[in-house]
Amino acid sequence: MHIKHILNALCAFTFWKIFFYADSISTNKKTMNKKANVVQLEEVTIRFSGDSGDGMQLTGTLFSNASALFGNDLSTFPDYPAEIRAPQGTVAGVSGFQVKFGHKVVNTPGDYCDVLVAMNPAALRANAKWIKKGGSVIYDADSFTEKNIAKAGYTTLDPVTELGIQEYNIIPAPITSLTKEAVKGMGMDNKSILRSKNMFALGVVCYVFNRPLSYTEEYLKEKFKKKPAVIEANKKVLSAGFNYADTIEALTPTYEVAPAEITKGKYRNMNGNTATAWGLLAAAEKAKLPLFIGSYPITPATEILQELSKRKDLGVKSFQAEDEIAGICTAIGASFAGNFAVTTTSGPGLALKSEALGLAVITELPLVIVNVQRGGPSTGLPTKTEQSDLMQALYGRNGESPIPVIAASSPSDCFDYAFKAGKLAVEHMTPVILLTDGFLANGSEPWRIPSMSEYPEIKAPIAKEGTENWMPYARDEEKLARTWAFPGTPGLEHRVGGLEKDKLKGNVSHDPMNHQEMTEIRDAKVSRIADFIPELDIVGEENSDILIVGWGGTKGHLLTAVNELREEGKNVSLAHFNYINPLPKNVEEVLKGHKRIVVCELNLGQFANYLTMHFPNFKFEQYNKVQGLPFTVMELKDHFTKLLEEK
Amino acid sequence: MSENQVKYTAKDFKSDQEVRWCPGCGDHAILTAIQRALPQLAYNKERYAFISGIGCSSRFPYYMNTYGFHGIHGRASAIASGTKTANPELSVWQITGDGDAMAIGGNHFIHAIRRNIDINIMLFNNEIYGLTKGQYSPTSEFGAVTKTSPFGTVEHPFHPGELVIGAQGKFFARSFDGNIKLSTQIFEEASRHDGTSVVEILQNCVIYNDKTHAAILDKENRDDRTIVLEHGKPMIFGKNRDKGLVLDGLKLKIVTIGENGITEDDILVHDAEESNPGLHMMLVNMQYPEYPVAFGIIRKVKAATYDDQVVEQIETIQAESKIKNVDDLLNSGATWDVE
Structure with missing residues (x-):
């Protein structure tokens, strides 16, 4: 068995471990020269919040990118409403973006924030529960009018006291009026002025955390290339925020999070959906096949279709279909024609694709189906994260219809798992479902850019012209994969389809024994993939007091919780799954020898039930959450600590 | 073809x-x-x-x-x-x-x-x-x-x-x-x-x-x-090839060639x-x-x-783009080095 002990390697989360520096570090001349007192922090979590039209996602992204360029490790998580512009000033319309950046490895975007930026009373009300005790709140004092306070649903005119955060470091900044002041005389209309308020907030936060403004300035230059006036106005507002923070004393000392010590190399910021799209491109390149994507826009998967649509330069054929069914059916048609075909969706879309998935199973054509999970059932919580499509992915089809299912576990490893999904699909001639989720899709982290030379070839079992006695359903003995004959190849004309096939020739067959045999072969073909996937790793001891089990997008939180508990001397271990069907071959060995096993997932226990079915001799306890939100490290630690105290 | x-x-x-x-x-x-x-x-x-x-x-x-x-x-x-x-x-x-x-x-x-x-x-x-x-x-x-x-x-x-x-x-x-x-x-x-x-x-x-x-x-x-x-x-039909279609206002109408002064020249041409x-x-x-x-x-x-247009668009973009393979793509845009 192949067990990795990762002892304290990815450690800890130190809440506000503060080291005072007498001098500053030379990162930004503009800021540093002026500052005498800089506090060095291990890590910081900031949450930007405002109306969904306030540009908080952009503000958060710009701050994150500036931090990444500065060399911090980080992790981000946007939290936005399903409505594009919900009623202004209401709690329902609040959009948030959280980023945690650190001097060490950062695995989650943080449970609670050190600093909350709130652009209106509703944003403060919606997010007060996410502020660390004693944290800082910077809010736009101009927006705290009687009317807005009432709109946000407060019962008094003193939101801060009403929320019980009066002891926190509260900084009411007149953001709106100072923004107006900054661009006075520049000929901006009122609407444009209000839209640049977010730059003021960004300027403030950049000052407090010693982030250079240059990244944002470059961004503005690029974004508004054709509108120099807009560039100037936004830059002015940004500087105004920066200078405001410098002027007021409430924000001294300023803080700094030194660059993280991370593996050498070239880095970029990566979010889950882009990583998925690029991983699919990588698979197409390694398989030497053109990529075809047939998809229909659906939150939170749409960006994969958008990203691949941009890649005409890499020969991508992107087909925005009339519906989810056409999305997968065009992909199946493209796979029949010899393309590397993919379709991308989220839960309700996967439901619509079910029948066609069966068609891909019985025709044994390669196809990658990406399901970016969101809260369900039905339309559910489109913009929120959940892991509740596992059973649908495994079993949501008519007939015996086995499909390999794999799951990504961090925004950037979506690249690797998309690649692996493609490799399995093509080499084993089967549809493969890749599960990601809203948290991974929209979350981002720095990613060391790999070279494609680090990735293996993908060998498509293409039937060659002139093959003697070629038969469409003859198989290789190792994988049980059939060969793939592209239309256009002389001499290999054949028919495939949704009716049961003769086991060799592929002609329609209603023969009872043939059906039994074909059903078993399709099942065995998927089971044999276990010989081609890595074994399951364990973090921690083989004989722990609690083996924590997770799968997919919860890895960052589970790993952080386990590492912190281990730092505290507790004997807990983690087994995190990326391969769900088939399961890795060593699962039983990993499960043995622990006092308790707790399966943690963002559903009501789908993976726990799946494991119980496969390993009935083990007792799987459950820890479940279905709030449309990721786990918090704190709640995980509390729960495990309680379990450890039980005797 | x-x-x-x-x-x-x-x-x-x-x-x-x-x-x-x-x-x-x-x-x-x-x-x-x-x-x-x-x-x-x-x-x-x-x-x-x-x-x-x-x-x-x-x-x-x-x-x-x-x-x-x-x-x-x-x-x-x-x-x-x-x-x-x-x-x-x-x-x-x-x-x-x-x-x-x-x-x-x-x-x-x-x-x-x-x-x-x-x-x-x-x-x-x-x-x-x-x-x-x-x-x-x-x-x-x-x-x-x-x-x-x-x-x-x-x-x-x-x-x-x-x-x-x-x-x-x-x-x-x-x-x-x-x-x-x-x-x-x-x-x-x-x-x-x-x-x-x-x-x-x-x-x-x-x-x-x-x-x-x-x-x-x-x-x-x-x-x-x-x-x-x-x-x-001409839009002519019938066993005797004597019927045809003409436009009557905004509607089609069946006429008989040889009746009411209708000749083959009056019949609509498809x-x-x-x-x-x-x-x-x-x-x-x-x-x-x-x-x-x-x-x-x-x-x-x-x-x-x-x-055809899908192919044309790909060819046009491929001729213009600096991104020729996945390595180019991965290294495009904002990146930074950690040394």
Whole structure:
């Protein structure tokens, strides 16, 4: 068995471990020269919040990118409403973006924030529960009018006291009026002025955390290339925020999070959906096949279709279909024609694709189906994260219809798992479902850019012209994969389809024994993939007091919780799954020898039930959450600590 | 598209599978017509892909010795669109019925047409669900008594031609199972047309909807109750070739040559290539007994195809872009070095 002990390697989360520096570090001349007192922090979590039209996602992204360029490790998580512009000033319309950046490895975007930026009373009300005790709140004092306070649903005119955060470091900044002041005389209309308020907030936060403004300035230059006036106005507002923070004393000392010590190399910021799209491109390149994507826009998967649509330069054929069914059916048609075909969706879309998935199973054509999970059932919580499509992915089809299912576990490893999904699909001639989720899709982290030379070839079992006695359903003995004959190849004309096939020739067959045999072969073909996937790793001891089990997008939180508990001397271990069907071959060995096993997932226990079915001799306890939100490290630690105290 | 042409006969396109349609089913004749049409075309056999949905007609690909895909109900247009887009070098044929294309597959059908993907859609219209044994379809006439409408339907039928033109269709033709010669000609033309071509073939279901088209197609009356349109020729029909179509205000009107001073010169001349769909819409909608039912190529208009434009766009972008492979992509945009 192949067990990795990762002892304290990815450690800890130190809440506000503060080291005072007498001098500053030379990162930004503009800021540093002026500052005498800089506090060095291990890590910081900031949450930007405002109306969904306030540009908080952009503000958060710009701050994150500036931090990444500065060399911090980080992790981000946007939290936005399903409505594009919900009623202004209401709690329902609040959009948030959280980023945690650190001097060490950062695995989650943080449970609670050190600093909350709130652009209106509703944003403060919606997010007060996410502020660390004693944290800082910077809010736009101009927006705290009687009317807005009432709109946000407060019962008094003193939101801060009403929320019980009066002891926190509260900084009411007149953001709106100072923004107006900054661009006075520049000929901006009122609407444009209000839209640049977010730059003021960004300027403030950049000052407090010693982030250079240059990244944002470059961004503005690029974004508004054709509108120099807009560039100037936004830059002015940004500087105004920066200078405001410098002027007021409430924000001294300023803080700094030194660059993280991370593996050498070239880095970029990566979010889950882009990583998925690029991983699919990588698979197409390694398989030497053109990529075809047939998809229909659906939150939170749409960006994969958008990203691949941009890649005409890499020969991508992107087909925005009339519906989810056409999305997968065009992909199946493209796979029949010899393309590397993919379709991308989220839960309700996967439901619509079910029948066609069966068609891909019985025709044994390669196809990658990406399901970016969101809260369900039905339309559910489109913009929120959940892991509740596992059973649908495994079993949501008519007939015996086995499909390999794999799951990504961090925004950037979506690249690797998309690649692996493609490799399995093509080499084993089967549809493969890749599960990601809203948290991974929209979350981002720095990613060391790999070279494609680090990735293996993908060998498509293409039937060659002139093959003697070629038969469409003859198989290789190792994988049980059939060969793939592209239309256009002389001499290999054949028919495939949704009716049961003769086991060799592929002609329609209603023969009872043939059906039994074909059903078993399709099942065995998927089971044999276990010989081609890595074994399951364990973090921690083989004989722990609690083996924590997770799968997919919860890895960052589970790993952080386990590492912190281990730092505290507790004997807990983690087994995190990326391969769900088939399961890795060593699962039983990993499960043995622990006092308790707790399966943690963002559903009501789908993976726990799946494991119980496969390993009935083990007792799987459950820890479940279905709030449309990721786990918090704190709640995980509390729960495990309680379990450890039980005797 | 022409290539080093192998000389084929109809036999080369017959597969080794036993044809299992009911004896007397109109599908047999349509199969024969397609197998006769293909040797006239410029493609080598391996370039053909026949793609179908579900229904009696959708068994068609099994009987063709070409590449074939028997899909799922209603989805043939989508599968065929994917196949053609993935490999525009193929000659892609969709075989479908009135239920498959216009009920469960209506969405895919209209969008394939709207995109003008270069596929040939052969729509077998027998106005009934045959494979499920006799329920009304979207083309069953109003009041049709079937197993699921024992007291007559209260639904208005689709007219395929109207739907095709409404979806911006550029090629629509109509034939019927009994006229193999006309069908063969139309199939050849449909294949040569760049873009989505829809051919409606009135087809008889001997078991569940026998003689549904008999009122117009019985040999006795056929010449008087149908008109075969030919591009550039006057719209004349009738046993004695003495009836014709003229425009009367905003409507078509039947006139008799030699009566009321009408001569052949007064008769409308068919222009299948006119892009304005007005007259074509009137022609596809002609119903017996008010009008003769139109056959032949009713509309055939040139327009850019989806599959060609996809290729052109890729070629244009590839010539301009600095990103030539995945490594280039991964290293593009904002990056930083950790040393």
